Amino acid sequence: MIQLNNIYKTFHKGTVNEKKALNGLNLQMNKGDFVTVIGGNGAGKSTMLNVIAGVYYVESGSVILDDKNITKKPDYKRAKYLGRVFQDPMKGTAADLSIEENLALAYRRGKTRSLRWGIHKSEREQYRERLKLLGLGLEDRLKTKVGLLSGGQRQALTLLMATLQKPKLLLLDEHTAALDPKTAAKVLHITEQIIEQDQLTALMITHNMKDALRMGNRLVMMHDGRIIFDVQGEEKKRLTVQDLLEKFQIASGDELANDRMLLG
Amino acid sequence: MGTLLALEGAVAQGLLYAIMTLGVYITYKLLDFADLTVDGSFALGGCVSAILITVGLDPFTSLLLATLAGMASGVVTGFFNTVFKIPPILAGILTMLALYSVNLRVMLGKANVPLGQQDTIFTIIQEWIPIQTDLLVILIGLVTVVLVIAFMYWFFGTEVGSAIRATGNNSDMIRALGVNTSWMKIIALLFSNGLVALSGALIAQYQQNASVSNGTGTIVVGLASVIIGEVIFGSRFNFIYKLMSVVVGSLIYRIVVALVLQVGLDTQDLKLFTAVFVALALAVPVFKQRIQRLSNRTGKIKEQPPGDNGGQGGAAQ
Ligand SMILES: Nc1ncnc2c1ncn2[C@@H]1O[C@H](COP(=O)(O)OP(=O)(O)OP(=O)(O)O)[C@@H](O)[C@H]1O
Ligand SMILES: [Mg+2]
16 A cells, blocks of 8 residues: 655765665555554664655656555645554644644544634534543543643643544654653553554554564564565464564664663 | 824824734744844835836835835745845844845935825825825725724634645644644735735825835844734633734824924934833733742742733744
8 A cells, every 4th residue: 555665865965975775665554554663773763654655756766656646745734544653742733732733633644724713613622532541541631732731641632643543654753762761751652542442553663572562463673764564463462572673783784772762 | 282183194094004013923823933134124114115106106006016125035034044044033133134135225225215296096096085194094094904903803703714824833842743834924924024025105105105124123123012912911811802803002102202202302213112011011011920930939830821922023943
């Protein structure tokens, strides 16, 4: 359903700061795949997500979604197909707008915005129902400004917003990294719940190898702008953290363990 | 008695200028875009209206065309910013500069066009409602301001309007939700400068004179009014109160100016006075924070919610 073909992306090309972020990247995902992505700092994970989302254009290669070539489509046009949750909890919501206004904006993802009223009465009931699923008590605070919520609440809300209109592909970029362990676990749980319930196709970057192993049906490891290890199904289920570390060393000749990798 | 008359005039002007201030509110507060086009589009409104009246067009239609001209100048700034990727402040300055020449052209090379001999909307309406001029202007100003606020309340509640507010608040987020933020910026700049030009046209008709230098400092006055309103009302109220607070801010600014002139401030020092006044008003949040920090020093420091953005104009990219 989504296909990245031989993608190259270099930042600051032709300057001393030149940085090859993606280096002949190939990835194919099938409908219903839930892929977890791991890799060291600067491996190109976020860049890959941004290339899919259209935030960055590529130098060469193509992005295909459901047989349509979307390589040249700007981000706001691709938004129709994609739900996104960012690492920074501030980035996914508008702080000055209320919870229901944020949801109403998300409800219209990919639709032409008209001069109709921005939120309908009938929507509120639906939002309340969805918010209840989060179990954070947000269903009684529809009029609250999002800026007053905690990081975890905002992230859970962003997740809900990203999936309010069922996306063809859900993109999660370390969306729990900025949260405390307890909140992170909760948001991860909600993530699994939503993906399962709505049968979403999802791509989730994480620094937590345990989560990467536990969640999803497929795992890819990135290094130097390409995928160096790709495993799914039964084989993935049998995988251990130790296996991952070894795979990484063999494929890259490097140590994967760094301060941000959670080994345990 | 003189003071009372001056105050009446101040209220009248304050209401006409409030239309400009509401326009500034759109860009500065909702879009987070410090738009210096305003100095040019305010003068443009006056120039277009005045010249059209002198060639015989009726004053009401001249207001409409002045508004359209202002809208066009807003689109130019939006184009500079979104297509040429020129930062907001510079994009506005460029249009403002260009408008100086445009305004001279509009006025057929004259720096001043007096309207003493012509009818204005005020003289025409005075024939229907024969009351004293300042009272009449207050009435007209009030009606216009109410209409503008009603329109803004509706517009920024629509799907497009919400998307514009979200663009000013978090453009990454709203792009990820499928909105072309360039268009949102252009639409907001269009509305804003339309209102500014309308205000400029009304002021020109009220003062029975249009001049190319009329707009200098308009943006500062607009910001002053927005900030005064915010300082007095706070930012906790809903949208309609915020819009009203902007109008009150404009009134207070005009009244303060009228009073200091009464007290004996020289007119030529007015711009200096305004600049100092705005600098102090802008510093109020900083002072507030200092005081809060001092009083929090002993207790547990409360985390400041990243709520209402302080209107760091020009931060939107
Ligand atoms: N906007 C940008 N401008 C310049 N360089 C960039 C930009 N984004 C990423 N890079 C560079 O590209 C490389 C890949 O970055 P990317 O953010 O994709 O890594 P990542 O795998 O997400 O790493 P992390 O685990 O630290 O988030 C890095 O060297 C980074 O410095
Ligand atoms: Mg990253």
